[in-house]
Each structure stands twice: as structure tokens, then as C-alpha cells.
Amino acid sequence: SQTIHQWPATLVQPVGSPLSLECTVEGTSNPNLYWYRQAAGRGLQLLFYSVGIGQISSEVPQNLSASRPQDRQFILSSKKLLLSDSGFYLCAWSPLSSSYNSPLHFGNGTRLTVT
Amino acid sequence: KQEVTQIPAALSVPEGENLVLNCSFTDSAIYNLQWFRQDPGKGLTSLLLIQSSQREQTSGRLNASLDKSSGRSTLYIAASQPGDSATYLCAVGGGTSYDKVIFGPGTSLSVIP
Numbered sequence: 001s002q003t004i005h006q007w008p009a010t011l012v013q014p015v016g017s018p019l020s021l022e023c024t025v026e027g028t029s030n031p032n033l034y035w036y037r038q039a040a041g042r043g044l045q046l047l048f049y050s051v052g053i054g055q056i057s058s059e060v061p062q063n064l065s066a067s068r069p070q071d072r073q074f075i076l077s078s079k080k081l082l083l084s085d086s087g088f089y090l091c092a093w094s095p096l097s098s099s100y101n102s103p104l105h106f107g108n109g110t111r112l113t114v115t
Numbered sequence: 116k117q118e119v120t121q122i123p124a125a126l127s128v129p130e131g132e133n134l135v136l137n138c139s140f141t142d143s144a145i146y147n148l149q150w151f152r153q154d155p156g157k158g159l160t161s162l163l164l165i166q167s168s169q170r171e172q173t174s175g176r177l178n179a180s181l182d183k184s185s186g187r188s189t190l191y192i193a194a195s196q197p198g199d200s201a202t203y204l205c206a207v208g209g210g211t212s213y214d215k216v217i218f219g220p221g222t223s224l225s226v227i228p
Contacts, residue, residue: 006158043119043204044159044218090158103149103161104206104216111156 002027006091006107013114019064019078021110023091026072031093033074034104035066038088050074051096086114117142119207119219127225128195136190136222138205143183146215147208150179150190152201153221159204163190195226 006023013019025031035047046059048066056066063082067075074091091107118141128134138148147166151159163172163179165188171180178191188205202221209215 043220044206046216088156092159103164104151104159105161106151106158108158109156 002093002105004091004093004105004107006110008110009108010111011113013081013112015083015114016080019076019081019085019112021076021089021091021112023074023076023107024072025074025093028072028093028095030071030096032096033068034092034094035074035076036090036092038090038109040087044090048076081114083114086112088112117145117207117209117217119205119217121203121205121219121222123222124220125223125225127227129227130195130197132195132226133191133193134195134224136192136203136224138188138190138219140186140188140207140217142209143186145183145207145209148179148181148188149206149208149216150177150188151204151206153204154201162203192224195224197226197228200224200226 003026033050036044037047038044048056048058050056050068053068053071064078089110092104094104095102120139122137145167147164149164150162152162153159163174165172165179165181176193181188202223204218204221206216206218
């Protein structure tokens with residue numbers, strides 16, 4: 001069966017420090033991968049999505065970047081964190097084909113607090 | 116631009132009650148609609164997915180309906196239990212890939228024993 005792992009679960013970082021969040025998927029090949037951010041009291045915001053190794057699309061211009069060095073690995077990064085980067089970050093995957101017939105599968109999220 | 120709203124924002128019911136959560140969307144040209152459950156501090160778990168050609172989906176005590184023409188979906192939970200307490204989010208798919216999924220803000224449900 002497919003599983004998605006996301007770490008760390010919680011992170012407290014000072015303003016201006018770098019960030020690296022990692023997500024890996026097991027039990028499937030060529031998944032679509034996504035990074036979402038959930039701010040308090042707001043819906044999920046899509047940050048990045050990837051349909052293959054090295055292929056990254058950004059939905060929102062911001063202080064963050066994403067990379068996909070391997071088929072089932074998705075990394076969210078920042079060179080210098082801002083206070084506004086605080087939030088709950090969720091990684092998700094969906095099958096590459098017939099995506100609209102298959103649900104999104106989410107990791108357990110990372111709670112990032114920038115101080 | 117697709118916008119998704121959910122009413123009510125929060126709901127508290129006694130155990131055993133049947134309840135309905137509402138989701139509305141502004142653009143009826145959708146591919147699917149999903150309902151998710153989110154426990155505090157956790158990721159989202161998919162509950163039901165309704166394709167645009169379908170009217171409803173059922174799973175156990177959950178039933179989700181879709182009326183594309185009116186831009187509405189409902190999630191019906193029968194015989195609610197304390198374990199159903201969570202935030203429920205609907206998400207509308209506007210295309211064949213998930214970069215076009217728009218999420219609602221969620222309804223926070225509390226089932227009182």
C-alpha cells in the first residue's frame with residue numbers, strides 16, 4: 001500500500017534562517033506531488049506541484065522554493081524565513097494518471113513557527 | 116475564479132444526531148468534489164470523492180451529494196459519534212490534475228457525548 005511520510009512534525013525557526021522540509025512517498029511510482037500551506041482560519045493554499053523529477057510549478061510567488069530530486073521525494077525550502085512563513089505545511093500525492101478520479105493523499109503535516 | 120465556501124464554520128451537536136454540512140462553489144464547471152476530514156494538528160484524510168457525472172457517494176454513515184447546477188454539495192453524517200469530531204473540508208477539482216483543486220475553509224464539528 002502507498003504511504004506518505006513528512007518530517008519534521010514541528011519546527012521552530014528564527015527569522016532569516018533557512019528551511020528544509022522533506023516528503024517521501026512509498027508504494028507508488030511517478031506520483032504527482034504537492035506542497036500546501038494552511039494558515040490559521042484559512043483554507044489550504046497550493047504552493048507547488050510536480051508531475052515529475054525536476055519539474056516544479058509554482059502557484060504563488062513567495063519566499064519559498066521546491067525541488068524534486070527523486071521520483072518520490074519532494075522538498076520545500078527557503079533561504080531566509082519570514083514571520084509570514086509560519087503555518088501548517090502539508091505534502092500530498094495523487095496518481096499521475098486519471099488524477100481526477102483519485103483522491104489526494106496527505107501527509108501528517110509540519111507545524112512551522114517562525115520567531 | 117472558483118470560490119468555495121462552507122457553512123456553518125462550526126457546529127456542535129449531541130451524540131446520536133444526524134447532521135448536514137454544506138459546501139458551495141461559484142463555478143459549476145468542475146471535474147469532481149471531495150470531502151476530507153482533518154483532526155487537530157494532522158493531515159487531511161479523504162472521505163468521499165464525487166465525480167462530476169455522479170450525484171452522490173456513500174461510505175458507511177457518510178453520504179455526500181453533488182448538485183453541479185446549483186453549485187452545492189452536502190455531507191450527511193448519520194448517528195454522529197464523538198469520534199466524528201474534526202474539521203471537515205470540501206475541495207472542488209476544476210481540471211484533470213490537482214493543481215486546479217480549490218479548498219473550502221472547513222466546518223469544525225464537535226459531537227458532545
